[in-house]
Structure formats: C-alpha cells, structure tokens
Amino acid sequence: MNLNLFGHDGQWLMVDCGVTFEDDKIAMADPQFIESRRDALVGIIVTHIHQDHIGALPDLWERLKAPIYTTRFTAKVLDRAFAERGLWDVPIIVVETGDCLEIGAFDITWLPITHSTAETHALKITTCAGSVLHTADWKIDETPVVGIPFEHKTFAELEGIDAIVCDSTNATTPGVSVSEAVLYEGLYDCIAQANGRVVVSCFASNIARLQTLAEIASVTDRYIAIMGRSMRQLSEAAKACGYLNDRFNPTDPDHLGYLPREEVMAIASGNQGDVGSALYRLALDTHPDLNLEAGDLVVLSAKTIPGNEEKVDRLVERFEQRDIRVILGDNSNAPLHATGHPQQGELADIYGLVKPQLAIPVHGESVHMQANADIARACGVPDQLVGVNGDLFVIAGSQAPCIRTGAVEAGRLYRR
Numbered sequence: 001m002n003l004n005l006f007g008h009d010g011q012w013l014m015v016d017c018g019v020t021f022e023d024d025k026i027a028m029a030d031p032q033f034i035e036s037r038r039d040a041l042v043g044i045i046v047t048h049i050h051q052d053h054i055g056a057l058p059d060l061w062e063r064l065k066a067p068i069y070t071t072r073f074t075a076k077v078l079d080r081a082f083a084e085r086g087l088w089d090v091p092i093i094v095v096e097t098g099d100c101l102e103i104g105a106f107d108i109t110w111l112p113i114t115h116s117t118a119e120t121h122a123l124k125i126t127t128c129a130g131s132v133l134h135t136a137d138w139k140i141d142e143t144p145v146v147g148i149p150f151e152h153k154t155f156a157e158l159e160g161i162d163a164i165v166c167d168s169t170n171a172t173t174p175g176v177s178v179s180e181a182v183l184y185e186g187l188y189d190c191i192a193q194a195n196g197r198v199v200v201s202c203f204a205s206n207i208a209r210l211q212t213l214a215e216i217a218s219v220t221d222r223y224i225a226i227m228g229r230s231m232r233q234l235s236e237a238a239k240a241c242g243y244l245n246d247r248f249n250p251t252d253p254d255h256l257g258y259l260p261r262e263e264v265m266a267i268a269s270g271n272q273g274d275v276g277s278a279l280y281r282l283a284l285d286t287h288p289d290l291n292l293e294a295g296d297l298v299v300l301s302a303k304t305i306p307g308n309e310e311k312v313d314r315l316v317e318r319f320e321q322r323d324i325r326v327i328l329g330d331n332s333n334a335p336l337h338a339t340g341h342p343q344q345g346e347l348a349d350i351y352g353l354v355k356p357q358l359a360i361p362v363h364g365e366s367v368h369m370q371a372n373a374d375i376a377r378a379c380g381v382p383d384q385l386v387g388v389n390g391d392l393f394v395i396a397g398s399q400a401p402c403i404r405t406g407a408v409e410a411g412r413l414y415r416r
C-alpha cells in the first residue's frame with residue numbers, strides 16, 4: 001500500500017496511493033496527516049497501474065482533492081476506476097515520458113523504467129535543497145517486449161542525486177531477473193505440444209505477457225480470448241494506447257466453445273486460485289463460456305505469491321482430478337514467468353549508475369529493505385536509512401541525513 005510524501009518548504013508532493021490485500025480485506029494507508037494539511041499538497045503522482053500504487057486513489061481522493069499527474073495508459077486505467085466510483089471530475093494531468101514539470105516547489109522529470117507492466121516511470125524530484133531519484137517498481141529489462149527498454153544511459157546521466165528511494169522486493173535474491181522476452185521460448189514449448197485447448201493464466205496487468213501469448217497463438221494457429229474482467233479492461237486500455245500489436249486480436253470468450261479444441265487459447269485471470277476468478281470457475285467447470293475436458297492444458301505463467309499456496313494447490317487438484325494437465329510457472333525448467341523487481345545484481349547496477357549519497361530502501365519487508373541497504377553500502381553509497389511506515393527521512397538541508405522516527409501517525413484504513 002505504497003504512499004510516499006516528499007516535503008519541501010511547506011509543500012508536499014504525494015507519490016502513489018495504493019492498497020494491500022490482508023486476508024479478505026483491502027487495506028490502505030490512513031491519509032490523516034496529509035488530509036489535515038491538504039492545502040499544502042501540490043499534487044499526486046502515479047508511477048504505474050499496479051493496485052499497490054493506484055488502488056486507494058478512488059477511496060481517498062475526495063479527502064485530498066489534489067491534481068493527479070501521470071502518463072496516458074495509467075491515466076486511462078485511473079479514469080475508469082474513478083468512473084466506477086461515480087467520480088467524474090477528478091483532475092488528471094497527462095504527462096509524457098521524459099517530461100519535466102514544475103509542481104509547486106518540486107521539479108519533476110519522468111524517466112522510463114522497466115517493470116512487469118507497461119509505462120512505469122521513475123521520478124527525478126528536485127528542489128533547491130537537492131534531488132531525489134524515486135525508482136518506483138523496476139527491474140533492468142533490455143528486451144521488455146512492450147514499451148521502452150531499460151537504458152543505462154538514462155540513469156548514468158543523472159547528476160547530483162542526493163538520495164535514491166529504491167524498490168527492495170527482491171533484494172534477498174542473488175543474480176539478475178529474467179527478461180520478459182525470454183519467456184517466449186518456454187511458453188511456446190508448452191503450447192506447441194498441446195493437442196487440446198490451452199488456458200494460460202498470468203497477472204492481468206502484465207501487458208507484455210499478453211503480447212507474447214498473442215504471438216504464440218498466432219504461430220500455433222490458435223484463437224485467443226481474454227477471460228476475466230480486469231484483464232479485459234486493462235488489455236483494452238493498453239491496446240488504445242498502442243501497447244499491443246495486431247497479433248493481439250482477441251475473440252469473444254463465448255465463441256471458444258464453437259471452435260475445434262486445438263484452435264483455442266484462453267488467457268484467464270485467477271492464477272492465485274482466487275475464488276470466483278475465471279480460472280477458478282474453469283477448474284470447477286462452472287464457467288459459462290468454456291468447458292475444459294480431459295486432455296486440455298492449463299499453464300500458470302505466474303509465481304505463487306507467498307500465502308496463496310493452498311489456494312493454488314486446490315485449484316491444480318481440481319484440474320488434475322479431471323485429467324486436465326497443469327504446468328506451473330513455479331517449477332518448470334524453462335522460465336514461464338519473470339519478476340518485475342530488481343535482484344541483487346540490478347540493485348548494484350543502479351547504485352553504480354546513479355551514485356547517490358543516500359539510499360532509502362522501500363517496498364518490501366524489513367529483511368528486504370535491510371538487504372537492499374547492505375547492497376547500497378557495498379556499492380559505495382555513503383549513507384543508508386531503513387525506516388518504517390510513518391518515519392520522516394531528512395534528506396538534505398542543514399542537518400545530516402537522518403530518520404525522525406514516528407514523525408507521522410501511520411494507520412490503516414479498510415475498504416468497506
């Protein structure tokens with residue numbers, strides 16, 4: 001449930017406003033601190049479409065009322081989320097990759113960075129006191145299938161970065177992440193050998209994965225259909241923004257039942273075993289549009305999020321009881337899924353490129369943030385500060401970098 005506030009000279013800038021999933025509840029940061037001084041909030045920047053970065057905006061925006069700045073695809077996704085809540089007058093200012101904008105006391109530059117969804121942006125945030133690089137969620141992917149490849153130059157050319165606020169999700173994982181483009185081979189091998197219907201499940205927001213699957217469908221003579229509401233909405237938004245090419249040309253899911261089995265490829269959401277999802281209903285054979293049979297194939301092009309193992313196991317069992325084979329991304333030889341977050345090698349690379357004075361690890365459990373800080377130290381970043389929700393990080397000014405612990409009361413709210 002990412003929510004960052006950058007403060008300077010009596011003004012505040014918010015970056016992202018997301019949710020987290022706690023058991024069956026949806027939680028978000030209590031914005032009370034910034035709500036009580038919302039006249040000082042000059043804007044809200046959204047880095048990318050993932051729910052842990054945008055999900056709370058429809059819940060909280062009326063309490064903040066600041067203009068939102070983001071790029072086109074993210075704006076399209078946000079527009080729909082607001083409309084679904086009956087919010088029609090939210091000011092969303094659409095910026096372009098590479099833009100520099102002055103928002104109150106902050107000069108912002110939108111830098112393209114690669115991640116597991118399209119159009120993710122890191123931010124260079126500058127005031128007269130100093131500069132921060134806020135990485136957003138990222139990885140180094142030079143062949144991301146969709147969108148702008150990672151450019152080392154973009155980050156090497158940044159000068160005078162006082163602090164980097166950096167994704168820690170995979171900081172305990174050695175090596176570097178797999179590129180999205182590498183997945184074609186493993187996915188092709190699974191699908192090309194199938195004689196019956198194929199269902200592939202991936203995360204709805206992974207636009208590059210949809211493109212890869214569309215390419216494979218095309219060369220294996222299968223029609224694709226998108227099953228799952230958010231996947232359909234996100235793919236439509238991505239197509240409208242030019243992110244999916246002509247090979248991505250889905251048919252209606254209710255046509256699938258009339259096609260020969262070997263010409264069917266359904267792309268379904270629900271790889272975490274969520275009750276009611278498209279994949280769950282296919283497992284129970286209660287989906288109105290498609291019934292799978294013995295000999296069909298299900299591919300999970302995803303990793304099981306810790307905590308969901310039981311749900312996924314139950315899903316797999318349901319298919320296997322019906323002699324429907326399941327290939328899991330978690331334990332296949334060729335990679336069927338790529339993480340969107342930097343592993344240790346990539347963290348070392350970014351510290352080497354940006355050469356910040358201070359590293360502030362975020363986005364992870366404390367073990368991940370500590371591991372990220374250790375990498376920063378090993379890479380010669382002079383200072384590292386690891387805090388918790390509600391801490392205030394003093395980055396520049398007369399004082400040396402430090403944390404004011406518990407400067408802000410940081411509670412949680414739950415969506416009703």
Ligand SMILES: [Zn+2]
Binds near residue numbers: 048050115137340
């Ligand atoms: Zn993300």
Ligand SMILES: [Zn+2]
Binds near residue numbers: 002050052053137363
């Ligand atoms: Zn995230």
